[in-house]
Amino acid sequence: MRRSPLVAALVIALTGAACANPAPPRQPIPFSHRIHAGVNKIGCQMCHAYAAHSPVAGIPSMARCFGCHKFVARDNKYVQLVVQTYLKGKVLAWNRVYRVPDHVFFTHERHIAAGLRCQTCHGEVEAMDVVRQASPLTMGWCVDCHRQRKAPTDCLTCHK
Numbered sequence: 364m365r366r367s368p369l370v371a372a373l374v375i376a377l378t379g380a381a382c383a384n385p386a387p388p389r390q391p392i393p394f395s396h397r398i399h400a401g402v403n404k405i406g407c408q409m410c411h412a413y414a415a416h417s418p419v420a421g422i423p424s425m426a427r428c429f430g431c432h433k434f435v436a437r438d439n440k441y442v443q444l445v446v447q448t449y450l451k452g453k454v455l456a457w458n459r460v461y462r463v464p465d466h467v468f469f470t471h472e473r474h475i476a477a478g479l480r481c482q483t484c485h486g487e488v489e490a491m492d493v494v495r496q497a498s499p500l501t502m503g504w505c506v507d508c509h510r511q512r513k514a515p516t517d518c519l520t521c522h523k
């Protein structure tokens with residue numbers, strides 16, 4: 364059923380825009396950014412290694428987890444699961460939190476080169492036990508920032 368735009372605007376006004384973002388998806392094991400990027404200050408690009416050089420930021424491989432967890436926190440039951448999964452040659456299937464539709468072209472590389480911080484679009488991830496969507500990912504969200512920062516706003520920038 365489609366809500367009228369007026370009702371939709373009222374719902375957003377009454378509940379706060381943040382509530383319009385979807386609930387985070389289930390993950391195969393609890394993975395905490397607060398513990399990794401916050402408490403232990405592991406840099407974002409240590410795990411999301413492609414962000415500065417490609418369209419995608421990249422999700423770390425099981426080998427990357429094992430690189431630390433062959434030593435670190437081996438008594439934790441989830442770490443044991445991570446290590447076993449890696450040694451069996453299997454992967455944990457992480458579910459996506461952020462996604463734009465297929466007809467939209469987005470690239471990390473250009474945004475990182477322009478000096479934007481990860482947190483500008485993804486929120487204070489280092490404080491989150493569970494990553495949740497912190498930006499609406501609407502066309503208006505993209506275009507507003509492009510206008511403010513004098514980045515291109517012609518349709519073909521984002522729609523190929």
Ligand code: HEC
Nearest residue numbers: 393394395398403405423427428431435436439441442445
């Ligand atoms: C650069 C090193 C490093 C990498 C890479 C790394 N971790 Fe960790 N991880 C840590 C440290 C440090 C802790 C905290 C250990 C402690 O507090 O005893 C931790 C803790 C954990 C915990 C236990 C959290 C808790 O509740 O105490 C889990 C589960 C975990 N990591 C999973 C992963 C997974 C999955 C990956 C790969 C996607 C990964 N880690 C990659 C360093 C790393």
Ligand code: HEC
Nearest residue numbers: 399400405406407410457458459460461481485488489494
């Ligand atoms: C130790 C490795 C590690 C570090 C450090 C790390 N991440 Fe992650 N990140 C992951 C893993 C594993 C996932 C997939 C599981 C999840 O969504 O929680 C993920 C997921 C994400 C997602 C959601 C991706 C999607 O759409 O599914 C974002 C956004 C993100 N990380 C941003 C950051 C930022 C920003 C930092 C630095 C403040 C950071 N990460 C540091 C391992 C890491």
Ligand code: HEC
Nearest residue numbers: 407411414419420421422461462463469474479480481484
């Ligand atoms: C200008 C906004 C913006 C900035 C800055 C940004 N991201 Fe993203 N990120 C997005 C959008 C939009 C998506 C969804 C892209 C898609 O569906 O193709 C995304 C997706 C992701 C994903 C999941 C898919 C993937 O690319 O692997 C991860 C992980 C991620 N971002 C991490 C980061 C990290 C780490 C940084 C900083 C180094 C960062 N992002 C900076 C907007 C941003």
Ligand code: HEC
Nearest residue numbers: 463468469470473477483504505508509512514515520521
């Ligand atoms: C917080 C600000 C901000 C947000 C949000 C943002 N962008 Fe950008 N975008 C920029 C800046 C700054 C540049 C760099 C322009 C440059 O290199 O001169 C850029 C560049 C780009 C480029 C490369 C343009 C080219 O010249 O080829 C694409 C594609 C793009 N953005 C798509 C998107 C999409 C799609 C979204 C939303 C999902 C988005 N952006 C959200 C600030 C933003």
Ligand code: HEC
Nearest residue numbers: 463464467500501502503505506509515516517518520521
């Ligand atoms: C900076 C990036 C950006 C630019 C520039 C941009 N778009 Fe979009 N557009 C998006 C994103 C992201 C979405 C998907 C999210 C949404 O539907 O709001 C989208 C969605 C759309 C849709 C689908 C809406 C729907 O209901 O499914 C149409 C049609 C569209 N754009 C047309 C245009 C036209 C025409 C222009 C030029 C005047 C343009 N866009 C410029 C990012 C952009």
